[in-house]
Amino acid sequence: GQQLNQSPQSMFIQEGEDVSMNCTSSSIFNTWLWYKQDPGEGPVLLIALYKAGELTSNGRLTAQFGITRKDSFLNISASIPSDVGIYFCAGPSRGSQGNLIFGKGTKLSVKP
Amino acid sequence: DGGITQSPKYLFRKEGQNVTLSCEQNLNHDAMYWYRQDPGQGLRLIYYSQIVNDFQKGDIAEGYSVSREKKESFPLTVTSAQKNPTAFYLCASSIGVGLAYEQYFGPGTRLTVT
Numbered sequence: 541g542q543q544l545n546q547s548p549q550s551m552f553i554q555e556g557e558d559v560s561m562n563c564t565s566s567s568i569f570n571t572w573l574w575y576k577q578d579p580g581e582g583p584v585l586l587i588a589l590y591k592a593g594e595l596t597s598n599g600r601l602t603a604q605f606g607i608t609r610k611d612s613f614l615n616i617s618a619s620i621p622s623d624v625g626i627y628f629c630a631g632p633s634r635g636s637q638g639n640l641i642f643g644k645g646t647k648l649s650v651k652p
Numbered sequence: 653d654g655g656i657t658q659s660p661k662y663l664f665r666k667e668g669q670n671v672t673l674s675c676e677q678n679l680n681h682d683a684m685y686w687y688r689q690d691p692g693q694g695l696r697l698i699y700y701s702q703i704v705n706d707f708q709k710g711d712i713a714e715g716y717s718v719s720r721e722k723k724e725s726f727p728l729t730v731t732s733a734q735k736n737p738t739a740f741y742l743c744a745s746s747i748g749v750g751l752a753y754e755q756y757f758g759p760g761t762r763l764t765v766t
Binding site: 544571573575580581582583584585588628630632633638639640641642643644645 | 656658683685692693694695697700702710742744746748753754755756757758759760762
């Protein structure tokens with residue numbers, strides 16, 4: 541079935557560092573969404589991408605819709621402590637119109 | 653202030669009891685969704701509703717039931733038939749099927765069944 545693979549599963553950040561993560565699929569997507577979830581809270585939509593090759597920014601966050609349409613990337617520049625959390629990618633479910641499937645997330649933590 | 657509310661934030665129940673989780677939205681969205689999240693996992697779709705008085709099973713509907721009598725409300729009942737009900741439950745809404753895939757989430761309800 542459809543699956544979204546997120547990489548890395550987890551990473552540690554130090555304040556000021558740039559962070560990169562990605563999401564890949566075995567099938568072509570026409571939409572990519574990126575969410576962030578803080579502990580014990582619901583996910584918050586960060587960026588939506590609708591066109592192959594599209595590069596969209598939201599403050600220090602930049603996401604790209606891969607030209608193969610099978611991947612997407614999220615970059616965080618100059619990370620700050622409040623960037624910690626879990627970042628999920630999501631894309632349209634092939635089986636049900638309007639529904640999404642989600643990756644398992646990339647967990648950002650602060651370096652000890 | 654538009655948004656999605658879920659209540660309560662924490663819910664405790666004894667095994668064998670049914671429990672209903674509330675979800676209300678004032679975004680005037682047509683579509684609403686219920687997801688389940690387990691530790692270290694992504695979100696899995698339980699049920700969704702594209703319009704009032706209609707709903708469809710998602711990937712893991714067994715042991716759950718829903719109703720959609722009003723546009724603003726989409727309550728989820730976790731029945732005693734659900735084998736492993738302890739989880740974090742998230743409600744979401746979107747403008748409507750075919751209009752946008754962007755879903756907006758509520759704060760979640762953490763259900764613990766002992």
